[in-house]
Each structure stands twice: as structure tokens, then as C-alpha cells.
Amino acid sequence: EPEVTQTPSHQVTQMGQEVILRCVPISNHLYFYWYRQILGQKVEFLVSFYNNEISEKSEIFDDQFSVERPDGSNFTLKIRSTKLEDSAMYFCASRLQGYNSPLHFGNGTRLTVT
């Protein structure tokens, strides 16, 4: 069964550094999302992406965050200048339709900011 893959599985970075989290969504999916989860807590929406542009973003997704789909397969989340509070699990997800369809999640990237 096709799956969403995320790399790296764990990223450690120093405060103020830039990180890029990578995702390869399921190939025929059209809608892409980033979520984050702090220490097993609530899964929080960050951003949705469709037709090569951001559709919606949350308050968390400030100017330090950006997303790109540089080619037909990769979907990246960049954090420009990391803060301690950015430490979390970041999940990429994709789905075939924009509604009434399930999200398919990757296994996440654990980001630790020191």
C-alpha cells in the first residue's frame, strides 16, 4: 500500500538554525498538510497546500515557516530560525480529495531544538 514518507526521522538543531523537513506524499494525492504534535499532546494543524499554493495556515505558521513543493514528489517544511518551542513531532499528510476522504500520515520527524 502506498505511504507517506518523511525524512529525517529525527533532527537535532541549535536555536536560530534553519531546518528543512522533507515529505514524499502519496503520488496521486492532491492535497498536502503539515501538522505538529508536542510531546504526545494535541495534533495541531499548521498549513494546507493545494495546486502549488498555501490554502490555509494556522496562527502557529508565522513568517518563520514556509512550505514548498519543489518538484512533483517532494513537499517540504522549512523553519527559518528555530526556537526552543518549535521542538515537536512534525507530521506530513496527504489526501486524494479536499474533503470526505481520509488523511494519510507519515511517521513524522522529531525536531529537537537545543
Place this chain on the structure above:
Amino acid sequence: SQQGEEDPQALSIQEGENATMNCSYKTSINNLQWYRQNSGRGLVHLILIRSNEREKHSGRLRVTLDTSKKSSSLLITASRAADTASYFCATDAEYGGATNKLIFGTGTLLAVQP
């Protein structure tokens, strides 16, 4: 408060018993979905129930939806130790825009004792 809130927050049962988790939400929805998360892993879709459905079954899972009360329940029958995980409800808003983000609840941590 949150769009989706599950209760209980934690549930511990013996193998073979049934587990019931509840979810409440606030806005009108297209559908409600349940996901499972094993520790440190991504979320896995379990079942989707549309707003015009009242009950749905999938294997040992039974989901109900009461749109008048804005609530849903997930029943896992004849639980197994392998069902130990966190369970999240997620709502797909009725007027969520092009990409209709899913809003996740706070989750129920289920522990099934062998």
C-alpha cells in the same frame, strides 16, 4: 475550548473487554474521522462517518454520530493488547475551504492489559 474533545483522556481495560471513547465538537461538519496513533508513530485512519450517517462498522470498530448533540463515539469490541494506542477524533468542517483541514481532538489513551 477545542473543536474536538475526547473523553475519557485515558482508559485502562482488560483484554476481551469493550472500549468506548467519546468525542464532542462545535461546528457543522462534512464528516468525522477516527485515527489511531501508536507511541512515536504517525496517525492511522480508522474510519470515516459522514454527517448524514448515524452509525458505521468496520471489523471490531463501531462508530456513532449524533449531529444534533455534536458528538461521536468509537467502540472497540473484544479488545486486544495490540489495541493499546491513542485514539483521536477529527472533524472535517462543512465550510472548510478548498483543502478542508481536519481538526483533531485531544485524544484518548487506551491501555489494554493482557
